[in-house]
Amino acid sequence: MRTTTRAAAVLFAALLAVASAPTPCAALARASRGATAALSPRSPTTSTISKKKPRPLPVPSGVHIALGANDDEMTITWQTSSSAGSVVQYAPFGGGNEELVLSATGEERAFVDGGNASGTRFIHHATLRELRPGEKIAYRVGDPVSRAWSERFWFFHKRSPEQIRAGPPLRMIAVCDVGHSDSTGVLDLVRAEVHGVDGADADVAEARPDLLVHCGDFAYDLDSRDGRTGDRYMDDIQPIAAYVPYMVSPGNHERAYNFSHYKARFRMPGVGAETETQNHYYSLDIGPVHLVAWNSEVFFWGEYFDAAYVNKMYDWLEADLAAANANRAKTPWIVVHGHRPMYCAKATKGYAYAAEEESRRRGWFTRAITSGKRALGLGKKHNHADDKPTCSWTNEAVRRGIPSWCEDEYRDGALGACGAREATEFLGEASASASASESQRSIFPIEELFYDHGVDLHFNGHEHDYVRYYPAYRDEVAGGENVTFERYVNPHATVHITTGSGGNDEMDSGAKFPNPPSRGRCTHDDAAAWCAFQSGWGPKKKSGRSADFTYGVVSFDGDGTSLEWRQYSAYDKGLEIDRFRIETSAHGPFKDRIRRGGGRRSTRRRVPETSSSQPGTRERGEAARRRSRSIPQHAL
Numbered sequence: 196m197r198t199t200t201r202a203a204a205v206l207f208a209a210l211l212a213v214a215s216a217p218t219p220c221a222a223l224a225r226a227s228r229g230a231t232a233a234l235s236p237r238s239p240t241t242s243t244i245s246k247k248k249p250r251p252l253p254v255p256s257g258v259h260i261a262l263g264a265n266d267d268e269m270t271i272t273w274q275t276s277s278s279a280g281s282v283v284q285y286a287p288f289g290g291g292n293e294e295l296v297l298s299a300t301g302e303e304r305a306f307v308d309g310g311n312a313s314g315t316r317f318i319h320h321a322t323l324r325e326l327r328p329g330e331k332i333a334y335r336v337g338d339p340v341s342r343a344w345s346e347r348f349w350f351f352h353k354r355s356p357e358q359i360r361a362g363p364p365l366r367m368i369a370v371c372d373v374g375h376s377d378s379t380g381v382l383d384l385v386r387a388e389v390h391g392v393d394g395a396d397a398d399v400a401e402a403r404p405d406l407l408v409h410c411g412d413f414a415y416d417l418d419s420r421d422g423r424t425g426d427r428y429m430d431d432i433q434p435i436a437a438y439v440p441y442m443v444s445p446g447n448h449e450r451a452y453n454f455s456h457y458k459a460r461f462r463m464p465g466v467g468a469e470t471e472t473q474n475h476y477y478s479l480d481i482g483p484v485h486l487v488a489w490n491s492e493v494f495f496w497g498e499y500f501d502a503a504y505v506n507k508m509y510d511w512l513e514a515d516l517a518a519a520n521a522n523r524a525k526t527p528w529i530v531v532h533g534h535r536p537m538y539c540a541k542a543t544k545g546y547a548y549a550a551e552e553e554s555r556r557r558g559w560f561t562r563a564i565t566s567g568k569r570a571l572g573l574g575k576k577h578n579h580a581d582d583k584p585t586c587s588w589t590n591e592a593v594r595r596g597i598p599s600w601c602e603d604e605y606r607d608g609a610l611g612a613c614g615a616r617e618a619t620e621f622l623g624e625a626s627a628s629a630s631a632s633e634s635q636r637s638i639f640p641i642e643e644l645f646y647d648h649g650v651d652l653h654f655n656g657h658e659h660d661y662v663r664y665y666p667a668y669r670d671e672v673a674g675g676e677n678v679t680f681e682r683y684v685n686p687h688a689t690v691h692i693t694t695g696s697g698g699n700d701e702m703d704s705g706a707k708f709p710n711p712p713s714r715g716r717c718t719h720d721d722a723a724a725w726c727a728f729q730s731g732w733g734p735k736k737k738s739g740r741s742a743d744f745t746y747g748v749v750s751f752d753g754d755g756t757s758l759e760w761r762q763y764s765a766y767d768k769g770l771e772i773d774r775f776r777i778e779t780s781a782h783g784p785f786k787d788r789i790r791r792g793g794g795r796r797s798t799r800r801r802v803p804e805t806s807s808s809q810p811g812t813r814e815r816g817e818a819a820r821r822r823s824r825s826i827p828q829h830a831l
């Protein structure tokens with residue numbers, strides 16, 4: 196809670212300048228009850244000094260910020276190894292050495308890891324309020340009593356739509372699947388996006404992104420080594436996340452102990468985000484974008500997400516998208532992120548067939564897999580009588596919203612029981628719910644929801660590659676008014692992107708495999724029709740190719756008519772490997788857009804590639820300035 200108002204604090208700051216009697220320390224003491232304690236150090240007793248080993252200071256670590264529920268709020272989160280106060284001292288940035296005359300007191304919660312060590316760490320959340328659009332804020336966090344403070348950080352508060360229209364485009368970093376030990380290349384580049392190389396651009400508003408979205412799979416994993424991997428990861432991202440809002444959605448690697456680390460270590464916005472949705476789903480407006488996070492894990496972890504939960508989230512998502520549609524004049528774009536993708540780079544005729552092939556490769560017992568998936572409604576005969584190419588059963592589960600809680604059994608080969616039991620239990624539960632309320636359902640057609648409400652962009656991770664797709668719907672290329680490799684003009688369906696190569700230990704870097712990563716347009720024979728560009732996929736060992744760790748930067752023009760997605764590679768030290776634009780003159784439900792366009796939805800197998808320029812020859816930022824060499828696309 197805020198302990199004093201901005202006006203009062205500014206008045207105190209003015210008093211500091213004109214009055215000689217109160218010292219700066221005294222003024223600070225009046226400005227904040229917490230600060231009073233900070234400036235009144237304890238007088239240690241002789242016995243304490245002589246007999247007791249001094250306790251280590253509860254030094255804050257893992258500081259990160261997130262956009263608040265309201266436009267004028269920013270939430271700051273950090274952790275300490277022992278219990279401590281939860282105070283943020285802050286002020287409008289004045290060069291780095293100004294008095295932090297404002298103060299906000301937050302809350303501390305003891306978080307106990309579910310592992311054998313039952314380690315306890317203390318998570319602190321505090322929300323700053325009454326922040327002005329675009330203003331630069333300096334701050335530090337800590338405990339006034341012990342005087343254990345963090346270093347100073349700063350952030351630019353969320354810009355208003357008017358500021359974005361008048362200024363540089365809204366910029367969002369989009370990256371998923373970022374590990375503690377394998378992500379340094381990407382995190383170094385993202386840090387340069389925030390600060391410039393060597394901090395050269397630290398004070399330039401135009402140089403920094405407005406936010407970062409990390410759509411699931413953190414640290415590998417947050418709970419590993421009794422949570423110490425998670426601690427290290429939060430330290431890894433502090434140079435980024437203490438300066439730029441770090442917005443998240445959950446992935447399968449957060450599932451331990453019912454996503455407890457994910458729920459405790461972050462604080463996302465939204466009504467009931469803390470107690471009700473627990474960071475799993477929420478939305479906010481920023482500039483021309485309505486940004487939505489949803490929990491794609493609901494279809495895979497039945498022990499944590501029952502039918503009532505999934506129904507509730509689906510109802511929320513439907514209502515949120517409907518409200519966003521009604522607000523298109525103010526926020527034209529609807530952008531959604533979740534962990535698991537609906538589409539893929541390589542389609543197969545029937546996902547059941549693909550699953551069987553995979554299980555044969557691994558020597559697994561296939562018959563039970565197939566029976567399990569058929570019990571889930573995922574069998575080939577049930578879904579695709581025409582046997583057209585589709586992605587895997589997990590993609591279908593997300594796309595069509597079918598609970599499929601058998602992933603681990605599928606992976607480990609202890610098959611049969613999961614598919615049949617879980618599906619039966621869930622569908623039975625949902626069916627029982629349906630009799631009680633017509634609003635209940637047993638499948639949750641997420642893609643239909645996106646189509647009906649005109650979701651412009653949906654990005655994900657989980658697959659540890661970067662794949663950019665053409666507008667797609669119901670496993671077909673949807674086309675648009677004019678869709679080429681580089682420009683999607685008035686697309687007729689949601690554009691999906693998989694940006695899941697932030698850094699995963701399943702992938703090996705160039706130090707182990709000498710060949711550069713696979714990268715380029717989806718021209719190989721088995722590429723899915725909706726696949727436009729792909730980089731970094733496996734199997735790496737078989738091909739001897741390195742992983743391509745990458746991240747995306749999305750820029751939204753302030754007038755809401757165009758966005759540009761760029762993808763950068765850590766393997767090639769910041770090389771821009773892909774770029775394309777979405778240009779939309781009329782946002783809204785796709786059926787309305789198609790009707791306005793005067794034509795039927797086109798379903799083309801291939802989109803014409805009309806551009807003569809090749810991606811992969813443009814570099815980003817300082818990397819581009821330092822290096823002029825052009826790196827060619829690596830063969831598919």
Ligand SMILES: [Fe+2]
Nearest residue numbers: 412446447657
């Ligand atoms: Fe994942």
